[in-house]
Amino acid sequence: MRRIDVIGIGLGVFLLGGGLYVGFRIAGFDGLSAGVWSQLIFVTGLLGWVATYLFRVVTSDMTYGQQLRDYENAVLQKRLEEMTPEQLAALEAEIAAEKSAEADEAANSAAPDS
Known part of the structure; x- marks a missing residue:
């Protein structure tokens, strides 16, 4: 201003x-x-x-916060585009393993103790 x-x-x-x-x-x-x-x-x-x-x-709905989020998203997008197909497959496998571990943990915590 x-x-x-x-x-x-x-x-x-x-x-x-x-x-x-x-x-x-x-x-x-x-x-x-x-x-x-x-x-x-x-x-x-x-x-x-x-x-x-x-x-x-x-x-955090101010100009700086929005610019920071946009920058972080752009950096992550650029890193994703630069990955080889093997690296992408490894990343997808890691994400799938984390999701299944979280699902197992949620199922175990929801089950009542006998």
């Missing part, structure tokens, strides 16, 4: 707060009530924005 973008956003937020105040004044609120209600709406909007940001951080 460029410096001019930050200045523009700050100016826009400032004008939005003033616009809310003027809107409440035009709607018939006295100065104190208009200030309180415009601040309440303004702070609620700010907290909502922060909540969406925190949600994206917790779920």
